[in-house]
Amino acid sequence: MSNSAAAAVLTTAELPEAIRAVRILLGIADIARGEVDFEAAIRSPDVLARVRHVLPDLEWRASTGAEHGSSGAGDDPAACLPIQVSDWGRPLDLAEPFIATLGPDPAAVRWDLDAWPAVPEAGLEAIPQKYAYLTLTVNSRDLYQDEPSQDHTVHVHVRDRNGDQFPRVHWLAGQVGGRFTGRVEIAPL
Template identity: 80%
Template sequence: MSNSAASAVLTTADLSEAIRAVRTLLGIADAAQAVVDFEAVIRSPTVLADVRHVLPDLVWWASAGQEHGSSEAGDDPADCLPIRVFDWNRPLDSAEPFISALGPDPAAVRWDLDGWPAVPGEGLEEIAQKWAYLTLAVNCRDIYQEEPSQDHTVYVHVRNRNGDQVPRVHWLADQVGGRFTGRVEIAPL
């Protein structure tokens, strides 16, 4: 397992603004073979039903631990609330329905991209898939869903061969009307 630096480029109380930013960044990225990963804390039966409608074969376990219930054991998640969702490698078109199903519950949605393109006019080289991700923290201030809030934050993950990712982070923030304030979280991949 490796880690990535997730740099916050936009925080907003308007979920539609955050989704627009994600769409813009996906339009910039090489996303031909991209997939999306979900992490969430689901607390209510209503949200659970909505999420299961989007992802009927949802991968989850009880927040109290797998021994208290999990999808692997065939348990009913409604009997184990709150649950933690860790569902990986989904098609890109499942992201927005999942986000819409969340209601007030916190989540992190991560797009595993094929790369960030070169931007010659800015002196930015192409970044390979291993270092190209995009995360939207929904209803929380962090990618781990530990700080619930009514805000949503867009994070970009970039890493150059020379280790200087700050110019790309600033450039990506500019593309979505955000700004990089220096807030970075280490994200396991």
Template identity: 70%
Template structure:
């Protein structure tokens, strides 16, 4: 297993601004064979119903542990709240309906990109799919939903901490700035 570095490039309380930044970064990336993954913590039956409408077959387990309920055991998630939900390898167009369904729930939405392109005028080399990701921490200060927040953070992934030129260039494309905050993201 390898890791990427998830660098925070924009934090905002405005979800519209965060989504605009995500769309801008997606326009820069090579999206050939791209997909989106979801992780969230759901506390309310209303949010759960909306999320299951978007992703009816999502994997979940009780936040207290799988022994307290899981999709694997065939339990009803509404009886096991709060629950952790995971869904992998979705088409890109599912991301925004999932985000809308979540309301105030903390989540991480990760776009698995084909690559970050070469940018000759900024002296940036091509980065392969292995390290080309984009994450939105929704209602959370981190990509693991450990620190709930009222704002949202956009992260760009790069292979190493010393790839600050790409981080700063991508941040500038969305009106953000790199503050030095990096999280290790297992892939």
């Protein structure tokens, strides 16, 4: 099993600013076969209805455990709120509609990229798909919604190899007007 280092490069109270940064980073990345993954803690029926409109076959489980309700058991998610949502391998164009559904509920949207390309003028080699991800945490500072907040954080993932990939993190942060503060989470792949 491998890990990536998810480095926070921009934290903002303005969701449109975070989305702008994600768009810039997606413009840099190789996304030809990219996918997007979703995780969220849904607490309200209104948010649930909006999310199910975007992701009708949503996978979920009750926050108190699957034995209290899950999509696998065919339960009604509205009767099991709050729920944990996880949906994987979706088309890239579903990311922004999903983000727009969330209201105050915390979530993480992870783009699985084909690569972070080489940037010769910055001395950066290409990073292959196995270690190339981008995550936007909405209403949360961390990847797993354990640290709810009223702001949003953009994380870039690189290979966790004794910090030797952090020059790329600094470079990517500079591209979106952010800065790498040293806050890193290890993300199992």
